[in-house]
Amino acid sequence: MKPAARNWRDLKGPARTAAIRARRSYRKDEFADEFKAFSQYVRQLRRRTRATQAEFASLVGVSRSAVIRWERKVCFPDLPQRKRLAELQKELDRTQSPEDIARLSEPDDE
Numbered sequence: 001m002k003p004a005a006r007n008w009r010d011l012k013g014p015a016r017t018a019a020i021r022a023r024r025s026y027r028k029d030e031f032a033d034e035f036k037a038f039s040q041y042v043r044q045l046r047r048r049t050r051a052t053q054a055e056f057a058s059l060v061g062v063s064r065s066a067v068i069r070w071e072r073k074v075c076f077p078d079l080p081q082r083k084r085l086a087e088l089q090k091e092l093d094r095t096q097s098p099e100d101i102a103r104l105s106e107p108d109d110e
Contacts, residue, residue, distance in 0.1 A: 035073040042070045045085060048092050060084050 011019055046056040046067070053071070054064040060081055069075050077085070 032073075035076075038076060039071050039073045042067070042085070045089055045092070046071075048096065049088070059088060 046053065049056060049059065051059065053067045057064045057067045060067070060077075061084060062077070062081055066077065066081075070077060076082075
């Protein structure tokens with residue numbers, strides 16, 4: 001008889017897939033508020049740059065699908081991308097008027 005798997009990395013096939021899905025949903029539930037807040041932050045920042053997802057991705061230095069995942073609350077960016085987002089926000093704060101910022105940063109109707 002085989003010994004029991006100690007973690008999801010030791011599993012194979014459908015059991016591994018189920019364990020990974022369960023792990024992801026737990027993490028998503030655990031950080032739901034953070035995912036929502038960060039998703040709104042990225043979306044508002046992209047609107048302030050008046051860029052499409054692809055254009056915004058090239059500004060940050062990631063793929064378009066990464067920006068989509070951030071906006072859909074699937075994952076967080078790595079530290080270098082977070083730093084770039086903060087730099088981009090500082091740059092926009094310096095260059096845009098308060099009226100533009102208020103108009104372009106309005107929350108979604110979700």
